[in-house]
Every structure is written in C-alpha cells, then in structure tokens.
Amino acid sequence: AQTIRFATEASYPPFEFVDADNKIQGFDVDLANALCREIGAECTFSNQAFDSLIPSLKFRRFDAVMAGMDITPEREKQVLFTNPYYDNSALFVVQKGKVANIDALKGKRVGVQNGTTHQKYLSEKQADIQLVPYDSYQNAILDLKNGRIDAVFGDTAVVNEWLKQNPNLAALGEKVTDKSYFGTGLGIAVRQGNTELQGKFNAALDKVKADGTYKTIYSKWFQQ
Numbered sequence: 183a184q185t186i187r188f189a190t191e192a193s194y195p196p197f198e199f200v201d202a203d204n205k206i207q208g209f210d211v212d213l214a215n216a217l218c219r220e221i222g223a224e225c226t227f228s229n230q231a232f233d234s235l236i237p238s239l240k241f242r243r244f245d246a247v248m249a250g251m252d253i254t255p256e257r258e259k260q261v262l263f264t265n266p267y268y269d270n271s272a273l274f275v276v277q278k279g280k281v282a283n284i285d286a287l288k289g290k291r292v293g294v295q296n297g298t299t300h301q302k303y304l305s306e307k308q309a310d311i312q313l314v315p316y317d318s319y320q321n322a323i324l325d326l327k328n329g330r331i332d333a334v335f336g337d338t339a340v341v342n343e344w345l346k347q348n349p350n351l352a353a354l355g356e357k358v359t360d361k362s363y364f365g366t367g368l369g370i371a372v373r374q375g376n377t378e379l380q381g382k383f384n385a386a387l388d389k390v391k392a393d394g395t396y397k398t399i400y401s402k403w404f405q406q
C-alpha cells in the first residue's frame with residue numbers, strides 16, 4: 183500500500199497531542215486515519231516544530247501536514263490545501279478576574295506559538311499588544327498560569343480544552359473570525375503541484391462526511 187507521511191506539532195489538544203504512551207492522538211489523527219482507510223494508504227505521523235512544518239513539507243520530508251492549520255492566502259502561495267475540514271476561530275484566554283476586556287490587553291504580554299495565524303493576526307491587527315512567542319502552546323499556558331504573561335491567544339477549540347483542564351483560566355472577549363487569518367477553516371497541506379494527493383484527500387473527506395464517520399470523530403473530540 184501507499185504510505186502517506188503526515189507531520190504535525192502535537193502540543194495542541196484536542197487536534198493533536200502526545201498521550202501517556204508517547205503516541206500522537208487527537209481529532210486530526212483520527213480523521214487522517216479515516217481518510218487513509220478510504221484511500222487504502224498506510225499513514226504515519228511525526229511531531230515537528232510548528233514553524234518548520236511548511237518548510238519540511240517543501241523539502242519532501244513528509245507528504246502532508248495536518249496540524250490544526252488554517253487555510254490562509256499567504257500559506258496558499260507555498261502549499262496546496264484540501265477543502266476545509268473544520269470551521270475555525272480564535273479566542274483569548276486569561277487568568278480569571280485578571281483582565282477586564284480585550285482593550286485592557288494593550289501593553290500587556292500575550293503568548294502565541296511561533297508561525298501561527300495567531301501571531302500574525304496580533305502583530306498586524308493589535309500592535310499595542312506585546313507578543314511573546316513560544317515553541318509550543320503548552321509552554322505558553324504554563325507561563326500564563328505562573329503569571330509571566332497576561333493572556334494566550336489560540337484556536338477556540340483548543341482554548342476550550344485549556345479551560346476544561348484549568349478552572350482558574352477564563353476566555354476573554356468574543357471569538358475572532360477575521361477571514362484573512364482564521365476564516366476559511368482548517369485544511370490538510372500537501373506540496374504545490376501534488377493535486378493527486380489533494381484530490382484523494384478531498385474525495386475521502388466527502389466520503390467520511392457523507393457516511394457519518396466524520397461526525398463520529400467530531401463528537402469524540404469536541405464538546406457540542
């Protein structure tokens with residue numbers, strides 16, 4: 183069978199994380215495995231720094247990137263995306279009672295992961311916020327809990343997961359859905375020109391959406 187090598191950055195539950203047995207798990211992994219079953223391919227996952235995913239894909243170290251990655255016009259200049267597989271938005275998280283509203287984040291320190299749409303959005307749209315870049319969102323949340331930073335900005339489903347694990351954290355303000363950063367949804371990236379794999383993924387996505395597999399996987403990982 184064909185082998186499809188996926189790369190991700192696995193500190194991003196519920197999309198992807200490393201479990202107690204050192205296995206990469208999550209919504210993206212379950213969905214990728216369902217797609218691979220449709221395609222009749224063998225799939226492998228490896229864990230990389232988020233900002234190295236697109237460069238490594240271009241260098242042919244992997245065949246596909248599935249990492250809670252937003253489809254953006256800027257990334258589309260470098261890679262080819264499948265149709266969106268998840269509707270995305272972004273949200274701030276703070277220590278409960280510490281920050282009144284998004285305006286109050288002016289001059290404050292906000293953690294983001296390097297290479298993400300969150301980093302780009304804040305640097306371009308919220309220049310008054312002091313950005314603190316992290317290699318992983320796990321480290322950003324640790325610093326938020328320790329009070330080294332004032333907020334973290336991440337994908338809504340991931341923020342909801344942090345809120346579940348940390349009763350002392352709270353969401354701040356409304357979801358951000360600016361189309362040029364977060365609006366188009368998450369996609370699987372393949373190399374420019376690899377329309378063959380893109381086509382297989384899209385056909386498999388249609389299939390798992392139609393036969394209920396997608397819904398089952400979705401309900402396993404996201405609270406309704």
Ligand SMILES: NC(=[NH2+])NCCC[C@H](N)C(=O)O
Nearest residue numbers: 191194249250251252298299
């Ligand atoms: N696996 C991860 N750490 N993903 C971070 C994704 C963040 C954001 N959705 C982006 O595309 O830039």
